[in-house]
Amino acid sequence: MQNNKSADALVQLIEDAQKGDVMAFEKIVKDHQSYAYAIAFRFFCDEDDAEDVVQESFIRIWNHLKDFDSRMKFTTWMYKIVVNLCYDKAKSNKRRARVFAKSNDNSSKNDCVENFDIERDLTNKETAVLIKHIANGLSEKQRMIFLLRDLQDLTIQEVVDITGMSESAIKTNLFYARQNIRKKLARLEVSV
Amino acid sequence: MTCKELQHLLYSARIEDFDPAEREFLKKHLAECEACKTIFQEILKADQILASIKKTTPLIRNEHALTDSILASITNKRAEKTNTFFGRLSDMFSIQAVRFACSIVILLCGMTYVLIEYNDMKKIVILEQRLGIQHDFNRASVVLPGVNIPGFLYDYYELFNGSKTYIELTNKLILMKKEDLQVLLNGYKELDEASRKRLDKMQNQFLKDGYLKLSSMEKNEEVEKLRNEIERLKKELEQNNLKKGRQ
Secondary structure: OHHHHHHHHHHHHHHHHHOOOHHHHHHHHHHHHHHHHHHHHHHHOOHHHHHHHHHHHHHHHHHOHHHOOOOOOHHHHHHHHHHHHHHHHHHHHHHHHHHOHHHHOOOOOOOOOOOOEOOOOOOHHHHHHHHHHHHOOOOHHHHHHHHHHHHOOOOHHHHHHHHOOOHHHHHHHHHHHHHHHHHHHHHOOOEO | OOHHHHHHHHHHOOHHHOOHHHHHHHHHHHHHOHHHHHHHHHHHHHHHHHHHHHHOOOOOOOHHHHHHHHHHHHHHHHHHHHHOHHHHHHHHHOOHHHHHHHHHHHHHHHHHHHHHHHHHHHHHHHHHHHHOOOOOOOOOOOOEEOOOOHHHHHHHHHHOOOOOEEEEOOOOEEEEOHHHHHHHHHHHHHOOHHHHHHHHHHHHHHHHHOOOOHHHOOOOHHHHHHHHHHHHHHHHHHHHHHHHHHO
16 A cells, blocks of 8 residues: 555656656655665775766656656666666776776775674675675676676566566576675675 | 586575475485585575675765755756757746647637638628629639738639639739630620620729739739730720721
8 A cells, every 4th residue: 555655656756757847856866866876886886986877867867757658667767777877887987997907906906805794784885895706707797687686686577677688698697696606605704 | 406406506596486396305405415505504604695785775975965966967957958949949838838828829820810711712702793703613713812821822722723823913912713814805805885894893893902903913924915915905996996986
Protein backbone atom coordinates (compact mmCIF):
# COMPACT_ATOMS: atom_id res chain seq x y z
CA MET A 1 0.00 0.00 0.00
CA GLN A 2 2.82 2.33 1.04
CA ASN A 3 4.72 1.31 -2.09
CA ASN A 4 1.72 2.06 -4.27
CA LYS A 5 1.38 5.47 -2.66
CA SER A 6 5.02 6.35 -3.20
CA ALA A 7 4.86 5.01 -6.78
CA ASP A 8 1.82 7.22 -7.44
CA ALA A 9 3.62 10.18 -5.88
CA LEU A 10 6.63 9.51 -8.12
CA VAL A 11 4.40 9.30 -11.22
CA GLN A 12 2.86 12.64 -10.23
CA LEU A 13 6.29 14.19 -9.68
CA ILE A 14 7.47 12.94 -13.07
CA GLU A 15 4.37 14.33 -14.78
CA ASP A 16 4.92 17.70 -13.08
CA ALA A 17 8.60 17.71 -13.99
CA GLN A 18 7.72 16.82 -17.59
CA LYS A 19 5.70 20.05 -17.65
CA GLY A 20 8.81 21.94 -16.53
CA ASP A 21 8.22 22.00 -12.77
CA VAL A 22 11.74 22.33 -11.31
CA MET A 23 10.50 21.86 -7.73
CA ALA A 24 9.06 18.47 -8.64
CA PHE A 25 12.33 17.53 -10.29
CA GLU A 26 14.24 18.65 -7.20
CA LYS A 27 12.20 16.17 -5.18
CA ILE A 28 13.01 13.41 -7.69
CA VAL A 29 16.71 14.27 -7.48
CA LYS A 30 16.68 14.26 -3.68
CA ASP A 31 14.91 10.89 -3.58
CA HIS A 32 17.07 9.16 -6.17
CA GLN A 33 20.53 10.71 -6.20
CA SER A 34 21.84 8.33 -3.51
CA TYR A 35 20.90 5.29 -5.66
CA ALA A 36 22.59 6.78 -8.70
CA TYR A 37 25.60 7.69 -6.58
CA ALA A 38 25.86 4.16 -5.15
CA ILE A 39 26.24 2.69 -8.64
CA ALA A 40 28.63 5.34 -9.86
CA PHE A 41 30.76 5.22 -6.72
CA ARG A 42 30.96 1.44 -6.66
CA PHE A 43 31.93 1.49 -10.33
CA PHE A 44 34.60 4.21 -10.13
CA CYS A 45 35.57 3.91 -6.47
CA ASP A 46 36.07 7.65 -6.67
CA GLU A 47 33.87 10.32 -5.14
CA ASP A 48 34.59 13.03 -7.71
CA ASP A 49 33.91 10.79 -10.69
CA ALA A 50 30.75 9.43 -9.04
CA GLU A 51 29.42 12.94 -8.33
CA ASP A 52 30.19 14.03 -11.90
CA VAL A 53 28.27 11.06 -13.27
CA VAL A 54 25.31 11.66 -10.94
CA GLN A 55 25.15 15.32 -11.92
CA GLU A 56 25.40 14.53 -15.64
CA SER A 57 22.81 11.75 -15.27
CA PHE A 58 20.20 14.01 -13.71
CA ILE A 59 20.82 16.71 -16.32
CA ARG A 60 20.26 14.06 -18.98
CA ILE A 61 17.17 12.80 -17.17
CA TRP A 62 15.78 16.36 -17.08
CA ASN A 63 16.50 16.89 -20.77
CA HIS A 64 14.91 13.60 -21.80
CA LEU A 65 12.12 13.43 -19.25
CA LYS A 66 9.58 13.90 -22.02
CA ASP A 67 10.82 10.67 -23.65
CA PHE A 68 10.38 8.68 -20.45
CA ASP A 69 8.10 5.72 -21.05
CA SER A 70 5.88 5.44 -17.98
CA ARG A 71 5.54 1.68 -18.53
CA MET A 72 9.18 1.40 -17.47
CA LYS A 73 10.25 1.67 -13.85
CA PHE A 74 11.79 5.09 -13.26
CA THR A 75 14.75 3.65 -11.35
CA THR A 76 15.49 1.22 -14.19
CA TRP A 77 15.49 4.12 -16.66
CA MET A 78 17.67 6.17 -14.32
CA TYR A 79 20.14 3.28 -13.81
CA LYS A 80 20.33 2.83 -17.58
CA ILE A 81 21.39 6.47 -17.96
CA VAL A 82 23.82 6.23 -15.04
CA VAL A 83 25.39 3.03 -16.39
CA ASN A 84 25.85 4.50 -19.88
CA LEU A 85 27.42 7.62 -18.42
CA CYS A 86 29.71 5.50 -16.26
CA TYR A 87 30.98 3.76 -19.39
CA ASP A 88 31.43 7.10 -21.16
CA LYS A 89 33.28 8.60 -18.22
CA ALA A 90 35.46 5.51 -17.86
CA LYS A 91 36.41 5.87 -21.51
CA SER A 92 37.31 9.54 -21.14
CA ASN A 93 39.20 8.78 -17.90
CA LYS A 94 41.23 6.16 -19.73
CA ARG A 95 42.03 8.69 -22.44
CA ARG A 96 43.04 11.25 -19.84
CA ALA A 97 45.02 8.63 -17.91
CA ARG A 98 47.02 7.93 -21.03
CA VAL A 99 47.90 11.61 -21.23
CA PHE A 100 48.70 12.01 -17.52
CA ALA A 101 49.89 8.43 -17.05
CA LYS A 102 52.79 9.22 -14.75
CA SER A 103 50.92 11.39 -12.25
CA ASN A 104 48.14 8.85 -11.70
CA ASP A 105 50.23 5.72 -11.54
CA ASN A 106 50.77 5.63 -7.78
CA SER A 107 47.29 6.69 -6.72
CA SER A 108 46.17 3.30 -5.42
CA LYS A 109 49.46 1.81 -4.35
CA ASN A 110 49.22 3.03 -0.76
CA ASP A 111 45.67 1.72 -0.29
CA CYS A 112 45.69 -1.22 2.06
CA VAL A 113 42.98 -3.85 1.70
CA GLU A 114 43.67 -5.55 4.99
CA ASN A 115 42.48 -4.88 8.54
CA PHE A 116 38.90 -3.89 7.80
CA ASP A 117 36.36 -4.57 10.47
CA ILE A 118 33.45 -5.71 8.36
CA GLU A 119 31.11 -5.76 11.34
CA ARG A 120 30.83 -1.99 11.29
CA ASP A 121 29.76 0.20 8.31
CA LEU A 122 32.65 0.84 5.99
CA THR A 123 33.68 4.34 5.02
CA ASN A 124 33.55 5.41 1.39
CA LYS A 125 37.31 5.08 1.22
CA GLU A 126 37.31 1.56 2.66
CA THR A 127 34.54 0.49 0.30
CA ALA A 128 36.45 2.00 -2.59
CA VAL A 129 39.65 0.19 -1.65
CA LEU A 130 37.86 -3.13 -1.23
CA ILE A 131 35.94 -2.90 -4.49
CA LYS A 132 39.02 -1.75 -6.35
CA HIS A 133 40.90 -4.75 -5.01
CA ILE A 134 38.27 -7.36 -5.73
CA ALA A 135 37.21 -5.97 -9.10
CA ASN A 136 40.77 -5.64 -10.30
CA GLY A 137 41.16 -7.73 -13.45
CA LEU A 138 37.48 -7.65 -14.33
CA SER A 139 36.28 -5.95 -17.48
CA GLU A 140 34.05 -2.89 -17.12
CA LYS A 141 31.04 -4.95 -18.17
CA GLN A 142 31.72 -7.74 -15.67
CA ARG A 143 32.27 -5.21 -12.94
CA MET A 144 29.06 -3.35 -13.76
CA ILE A 145 26.98 -6.54 -13.98
CA PHE A 146 28.37 -7.77 -10.68
CA LEU A 147 27.62 -4.52 -8.89
CA LEU A 148 24.12 -4.25 -10.36
CA ARG A 149 23.18 -7.84 -9.51
CA ASP A 150 25.10 -8.63 -6.34
CA LEU A 151 25.65 -5.23 -4.71
CA GLN A 152 22.54 -3.31 -5.84
CA ASP A 153 20.48 -6.51 -5.64
CA LEU A 154 18.67 -5.95 -8.94
CA THR A 155 16.94 -8.84 -10.71
CA ILE A 156 18.47 -10.41 -13.82
CA GLN A 157 15.62 -8.92 -15.88
CA GLU A 158 16.42 -5.44 -14.55
CA VAL A 159 20.09 -5.93 -15.40
CA VAL A 160 19.00 -7.00 -18.91
CA ASP A 161 16.88 -3.82 -19.25
CA ILE A 162 19.65 -1.58 -17.96
CA THR A 163 22.61 -2.97 -19.87
CA GLY A 164 20.79 -4.09 -22.99
CA MET A 165 22.72 -7.38 -22.88
CA SER A 166 21.13 -10.81 -23.26
CA GLU A 167 20.27 -12.86 -20.17
CA SER A 168 22.79 -15.55 -21.07
CA ALA A 169 25.57 -13.00 -21.60
CA ILE A 170 24.78 -11.49 -18.22
CA LYS A 171 24.84 -14.86 -16.50
CA THR A 172 28.16 -15.78 -18.10
CA ASN A 173 29.75 -12.48 -17.09
CA LEU A 174 28.25 -12.71 -13.63
CA PHE A 175 29.58 -16.24 -13.02
CA TYR A 176 33.04 -15.18 -14.10
CA ALA A 177 32.96 -12.04 -11.95
CA ARG A 178 31.69 -13.90 -8.87
CA GLN A 179 34.30 -16.61 -9.22
CA ASN A 180 37.07 -14.08 -9.59
CA ILE A 181 35.87 -11.88 -6.73
CA ARG A 182 35.22 -14.72 -4.29
CA LYS A 183 38.64 -16.22 -4.90
CA LYS A 184 40.20 -12.87 -4.12
CA LEU A 185 38.04 -12.30 -1.06
CA ALA A 186 38.76 -15.78 0.26
CA ARG A 187 42.47 -14.92 0.27
CA LEU A 188 41.86 -11.60 1.98
CA GLU A 189 42.79 -11.25 5.66
CA VAL A 190 40.08 -9.26 7.35
CA SER A 191 38.71 -9.29 10.86
CA VAL A 192 35.31 -10.93 10.85
CA MET B 1 28.33 -33.88 -9.23
CA THR B 2 32.09 -34.06 -8.86
CA CYS B 3 34.08 -31.96 -6.38
CA LYS B 4 35.36 -29.80 -9.27
CA GLU B 5 31.84 -29.16 -10.54
CA LEU B 6 30.58 -28.34 -7.07
CA GLN B 7 33.48 -25.96 -6.43
CA HIS B 8 32.81 -24.24 -9.74
CA LEU B 9 29.15 -23.87 -8.75
CA LEU B 10 30.05 -22.59 -5.27
CA TYR B 11 32.33 -19.92 -6.69
CA SER B 12 30.01 -18.78 -9.44
CA ALA B 13 26.49 -18.94 -7.99
CA ARG B 14 24.95 -17.39 -4.92
CA ILE B 15 24.22 -19.94 -2.19
CA GLU B 16 20.69 -18.50 -1.81
CA ASP B 17 20.08 -19.26 -5.51
CA PHE B 18 20.72 -23.01 -5.05
CA ASP B 19 17.66 -25.15 -5.59
CA PRO B 20 16.57 -27.64 -2.83
CA ALA B 21 18.24 -30.59 -4.56
CA GLU B 22 21.56 -28.73 -4.82
CA ARG B 23 21.30 -27.67 -1.18
CA GLU B 24 20.70 -31.26 -0.10
CA PHE B 25 23.65 -32.48 -2.17
CA LEU B 26 25.85 -29.70 -0.76
CA LYS B 27 24.90 -30.55 2.82
CA LYS B 28 25.67 -34.23 2.35
CA HIS B 29 28.86 -33.64 0.35
CA LEU B 30 30.31 -31.10 2.81
CA ALA B 31 29.89 -33.60 5.65
CA GLU B 32 32.14 -36.03 3.76
CA CYS B 33 34.57 -33.85 1.76
CA GLU B 34 37.09 -31.75 3.68
CA ALA B 35 38.45 -29.92 0.59
CA CYS B 36 35.02 -28.72 -0.50
CA LYS B 37 34.17 -27.80 3.08
CA THR B 38 37.25 -25.56 3.27
CA ILE B 39 36.29 -23.87 -0.01
CA PHE B 40 32.71 -23.48 1.18
CA GLN B 41 33.90 -21.74 4.35
CA GLU B 42 36.14 -19.46 2.31
CA ILE B 43 33.17 -18.60 0.14
CA LEU B 44 31.04 -17.89 3.19
CA LYS B 45 33.74 -15.54 4.43
CA ALA B 46 33.93 -13.86 1.01
CA ASP B 47 30.18 -13.46 0.99
CA GLN B 48 30.32 -11.89 4.42
CA ILE B 49 32.70 -9.26 3.10
CA LEU B 50 30.47 -8.75 0.07
CA ALA B 51 27.47 -8.40 2.38
CA SER B 52 29.37 -5.79 4.29
CA ILE B 53 30.08 -3.84 1.09
CA LYS B 54 26.46 -4.26 0.08
CA LYS B 55 25.05 -2.99 3.35
CA THR B 56 27.33 0.05 3.30
CA THR B 57 25.62 2.64 1.15
CA PRO B 58 28.25 4.95 -0.28
CA LEU B 59 27.59 8.40 1.14
CA ILE B 60 27.55 11.53 -0.95
CA ARG B 61 29.95 14.03 0.63
CA ASN B 62 27.39 16.84 0.52
CA GLU B 63 23.97 15.82 -0.71
CA HIS B 64 22.53 19.33 -0.68
CA ALA B 65 25.47 20.70 -2.64
CA LEU B 66 25.08 17.96 -5.25
CA THR B 67 21.32 18.60 -5.57
CA ASP B 68 21.96 22.34 -5.82
CA SER B 69 24.60 21.94 -8.50
CA ILE B 70 22.28 19.66 -10.53
CA LEU B 71 19.45 22.18 -10.27
CA ALA B 72 21.79 25.07 -11.06
CA SER B 73 22.98 23.28 -14.22
CA ILE B 74 19.39 22.69 -15.27
CA THR B 75 18.25 26.26 -14.66
CA ASN B 76 21.40 27.63 -16.35
CA LYS B 77 20.76 25.47 -19.38
CA ARG B 78 17.16 26.55 -19.28
CA ALA B 79 18.21 30.21 -19.16
CA GLU B 80 20.58 29.62 -22.10
CA LYS B 81 17.77 27.93 -23.97
CA THR B 82 15.32 30.75 -23.26
CA ASN B 83 17.85 33.22 -24.66
CA THR B 84 17.37 31.79 -28.13
CA PHE B 85 14.30 32.64 -30.19
CA PHE B 86 13.04 29.06 -30.42
CA GLY B 87 13.83 28.49 -26.76
CA ARG B 88 11.71 31.46 -25.78
CA LEU B 89 8.98 30.32 -28.12
CA SER B 90 8.92 26.76 -26.76
CA ASP B 91 9.00 28.09 -23.20
CA MET B 92 6.11 30.37 -23.97
CA PHE B 93 4.08 27.50 -25.40
CA SER B 94 4.75 25.38 -22.35
CA ILE B 95 2.37 27.70 -20.45
CA GLN B 96 -1.18 26.44 -20.71
CA ALA B 97 -2.71 29.95 -20.79
CA VAL B 98 -0.58 30.85 -23.82
CA ARG B 99 -1.61 27.68 -25.59
CA PHE B 100 -5.26 28.47 -24.82
CA ALA B 101 -4.90 32.08 -26.02
CA CYS B 102 -3.25 30.89 -29.24
CA SER B 103 -6.05 28.42 -29.86
CA ILE B 104 -8.60 31.23 -29.43
CA VAL B 105 -6.68 33.49 -31.84
CA ILE B 106 -6.44 30.70 -34.43
CA LEU B 107 -10.16 30.00 -34.00
CA LEU B 108 -11.03 33.70 -34.43
CA CYS B 109 -8.80 33.99 -37.50
CA GLY B 110 -10.47 30.92 -38.99
CA MET B 111 -13.93 32.29 -38.31
CA THR B 112 -13.02 35.67 -39.77
CA TYR B 113 -11.66 33.98 -42.86
CA VAL B 114 -14.88 31.98 -43.27
CA LEU B 115 -16.96 35.13 -42.78
CA ILE B 116 -14.91 37.01 -45.38
CA GLU B 117 -15.33 34.16 -47.82
CA TYR B 118 -19.05 34.01 -47.10
CA ASN B 119 -19.32 37.76 -47.67
CA ASP B 120 -17.46 37.44 -50.95
CA MET B 121 -19.70 34.61 -52.06
CA LYS B 122 -22.71 36.77 -51.33
CA LYS B 123 -21.22 39.53 -53.49
CA ILE B 124 -20.63 37.01 -56.29
CA VAL B 125 -24.21 35.85 -56.14
CA ILE B 126 -25.47 39.47 -56.25
CA LEU B 127 -23.25 40.23 -59.24
CA GLU B 128 -24.34 37.10 -61.04
CA GLN B 129 -27.96 38.01 -60.42
CA ARG B 130 -27.33 41.48 -61.85
CA LEU B 131 -25.78 39.97 -64.94
CA GLY B 132 -28.66 37.57 -65.23
CA ILE B 133 -26.38 34.56 -65.06
CA GLN B 134 -27.53 31.22 -63.76
CA HIS B 135 -25.67 30.14 -60.68
CA ASP B 136 -23.61 27.41 -62.30
CA PHE B 137 -20.06 27.19 -61.06
CA ASN B 138 -18.81 25.10 -63.97
CA ARG B 139 -20.07 27.36 -66.73
CA ALA B 140 -20.91 30.88 -65.79
CA SER B 141 -19.04 33.01 -63.26
CA VAL B 142 -18.11 36.22 -64.88
CA VAL B 143 -16.71 38.44 -62.26
CA LEU B 144 -15.31 37.53 -58.92
CA PRO B 145 -14.42 40.10 -56.37
CA GLY B 146 -11.02 39.06 -55.10
CA VAL B 147 -9.33 39.65 -51.83
CA ASN B 148 -5.62 39.60 -51.25
CA ILE B 149 -5.53 36.05 -49.93
CA PRO B 150 -3.73 33.65 -52.27
CA GLY B 151 -5.61 30.69 -50.78
CA PHE B 152 -8.83 32.33 -51.66
CA LEU B 153 -7.76 32.89 -55.26
CA TYR B 154 -6.47 29.35 -55.55
CA ASP B 155 -9.79 28.01 -54.31
CA TYR B 156 -11.55 29.89 -57.05
CA TYR B 157 -9.16 28.65 -59.70
CA GLU B 158 -10.09 25.19 -58.58
CA LEU B 159 -13.76 25.99 -58.33
CA PHE B 160 -13.98 27.46 -61.79
CA ASN B 161 -12.17 24.57 -63.35
CA GLY B 162 -8.86 26.37 -63.78
CA SER B 163 -9.73 29.82 -65.05
CA LYS B 164 -6.85 31.26 -66.99
CA THR B 165 -7.57 34.91 -66.99
CA TYR B 166 -7.12 37.05 -63.97
CA ILE B 167 -6.66 40.72 -63.81
CA GLU B 168 -4.95 42.50 -61.03
CA LEU B 169 -6.33 45.94 -60.41
CA THR B 170 -5.07 48.54 -58.02
CA ASN B 171 -6.59 46.99 -54.98
CA LYS B 172 -9.10 44.52 -56.34
CA LEU B 173 -8.70 41.21 -58.06
CA ILE B 174 -11.08 40.05 -60.72
CA LEU B 175 -11.33 36.55 -62.05
CA MET B 176 -12.99 35.91 -65.33
CA LYS B 177 -13.11 32.84 -67.54
CA LYS B 178 -11.57 33.63 -70.91
CA GLU B 179 -14.38 31.80 -72.73
CA ASP B 180 -16.97 33.69 -70.73
CA LEU B 181 -15.39 37.00 -71.68
CA GLN B 182 -15.45 35.87 -75.31
CA VAL B 183 -19.12 34.93 -74.99
CA LEU B 184 -19.72 38.33 -73.50
CA LEU B 185 -17.94 40.03 -76.43
CA ASN B 186 -19.77 38.01 -79.08
CA GLY B 187 -22.97 38.61 -77.25
CA TYR B 188 -22.32 42.32 -77.19
CA LYS B 189 -21.85 42.30 -80.93
CA GLU B 190 -25.24 40.76 -81.49
CA LEU B 191 -27.11 42.66 -78.84
CA ASP B 192 -29.97 44.90 -79.73
CA GLU B 193 -30.03 48.50 -78.63
CA ALA B 194 -31.97 47.87 -75.41
CA SER B 195 -29.76 44.97 -74.33
CA ARG B 196 -26.57 46.92 -75.05
CA LYS B 197 -27.88 49.71 -72.90
CA ARG B 198 -28.66 47.22 -70.20
CA LEU B 199 -25.09 45.83 -70.42
CA ASP B 200 -23.59 49.31 -70.37
CA LYS B 201 -25.68 50.06 -67.35
CA MET B 202 -24.42 46.95 -65.67
CA GLN B 203 -20.83 47.82 -66.49
CA ASN B 204 -21.39 51.25 -65.03
CA GLN B 205 -22.77 49.60 -61.96
CA PHE B 206 -19.60 47.47 -61.77
CA LEU B 207 -17.52 50.55 -62.02
CA LYS B 208 -19.55 52.14 -59.30
CA ASP B 209 -19.13 49.10 -57.08
CA GLY B 210 -15.42 49.10 -57.88
CA TYR B 211 -15.36 45.55 -59.17
CA LEU B 212 -14.63 45.96 -62.83
CA LYS B 213 -12.42 48.69 -64.15
CA LEU B 214 -11.59 47.76 -67.69
CA SER B 215 -9.60 50.93 -68.15
CA SER B 216 -7.21 49.82 -65.43
CA MET B 217 -6.55 46.39 -66.89
CA GLU B 218 -3.04 47.01 -68.02
CA LYS B 219 -1.00 44.20 -66.60
CA ASN B 220 -2.40 41.28 -68.55
CA GLU B 221 -1.79 41.15 -72.30
CA GLU B 222 -4.70 38.88 -73.01
CA VAL B 223 -7.10 41.10 -71.18
CA GLU B 224 -5.59 44.11 -72.85
CA LYS B 225 -6.33 42.46 -76.22
CA LEU B 226 -9.88 41.71 -75.14
CA ARG B 227 -10.34 45.23 -73.88
CA ASN B 228 -9.17 46.58 -77.27
CA GLU B 229 -11.48 44.12 -78.96
CA ILE B 230 -14.41 45.47 -76.95
CA GLU B 231 -13.48 49.03 -77.91
CA ARG B 232 -13.06 48.03 -81.57
CA LEU B 233 -16.41 46.26 -81.59
CA LYS B 234 -18.07 49.22 -79.95
CA LYS B 235 -16.65 51.56 -82.58
CA GLU B 236 -17.55 49.18 -85.39
CA LEU B 237 -21.05 48.95 -84.03
CA GLU B 238 -21.30 52.73 -83.77
CA GLN B 239 -20.00 53.13 -87.36
CA ASN B 240 -22.47 50.54 -88.60
CA ASN B 241 -25.22 52.37 -86.80
CA LEU B 242 -24.06 55.65 -88.34
CA LYS B 243 -23.99 54.08 -91.81
CA LYS B 244 -27.45 52.64 -91.25
CA GLY B 245 -28.62 56.04 -90.08
CA ARG B 246 -27.23 57.75 -93.21
CA GLN B 247 -28.78 55.16 -95.45
